[in-house]
Amino acid sequence: MSTTEQRVALVTGAARGIGAATAERLAADGHRVAVLDLTEEAGQPTVAAIEAAGGSALAIGCDVSDTDAVSAAVAQVAERLGPPGILVNNAGVLRDNLLFKMSEADWDTVxxxxxRGAFLMSRACQQHMVEAGFGRIVNLSSSSALGNRGQANYAAAKAGLQGFTKTLAIELGKFGITANAVAPGFVATEMTAQTAQRVGMAFDDFQRAAAEQIPVRRVGQPADIANAVAFFASEAAGYVSGQVLYVAGGPLD
Structure with missing residues (x-):
């Protein structure tokens, strides 16, 4: 394993895509993993994959935007797996549209x-981390934080997560807690497939077009992002905090 001590990792939005890959990677590193998604059933395939590989995991249903649900979920993790020492705020949704077509519900949901989800989860988990004198918080931002047509809500949220990350690093550093953000570029997931559908392209064509613009000439895979998260979650990253790492196959403006 890549860390010197086994810890409890909590990953939100871990039923599929980047979240599932991250949960599986952290389990492979020896951590016990709480797999959070909207329903317990949704997280079971990720738990099954972790257990099949010899790891330990627990699926929990949780709406990360609901204060009571978050408190209950974190309490359940602490009781059944142990106090969370690693938090990965990955849960996300898309409600893409041009500004003049975007509804208030589209904005508020994202x-x-x-x-709100990252705030509630971080606030709930930091109590355990402060008591332990150790914590790793990793927030999933996006290259869309730099601006992206049709994503005013998503871009604003992902940019906000970067400021949130830096503030957590300042406030929590003295307690042995680091906070960093990973900002993926194009990654082949169900969410990017939705974007392809929105713009009227077949997903394979969408990926090929994206790869032509990426210096490494391929699109990202969920495991690429999980690898970056795993570094920030490790004890080896104890002197790295308040950083935003763009994992996009090349430099971004």
């Missing part, structure tokens, strides 16, 4: 899941 803000509630990405920003």
């Amino acid at each position: 803000m509630n899941v990405h920003l």
Whole structure:
């Protein structure tokens, strides 16, 4: 394993895509993993994959935008797996549209899941981390934080997560807690497939077009992002905090 001590990791939005890959990677590193998604059933395939590989995991249903649900979920993790020492705020949704077509519900839903969810989860978990004198918080931002047509809500939320990350690093550093963000570029997931559908392209064509613009000439895979998260979650990253790492196959403006 890549860390010197086994810990409890909590990953939100871990039923599929980047979240599932991250949960599986952290389990492979020896951590016990709480797999959070909207329903317990949704997280069971990720738990099954972890257990099949010899790891330990628990699926928990949780709406990260709901204060009571978050408190209950974190309490359940602490009781059944142990106090969370690693938190990965990955839960996210898309409600893409051009500004003049975007509804208030589209805006609020994205803000509630990405920003409110990260706030509630971080606030609940930091209590355990402070008591332990150790913590790793990793927030999933996006290259869309730099601006992206049709994603005013998503871009604002992901940019907000970067400021949130830096503030957590300042406030929590003295307690042995680091906070960092990973900002993926194009990654082949169900969410990017939705974007392809929105713009009227076949997903394979969408990926090929994206790869032509990426210096490494391929699109990202969920494991690429999980590898970056695993570094920030490790004890080896104890002197790295408040950083935003773009994992995009090349430099971004």
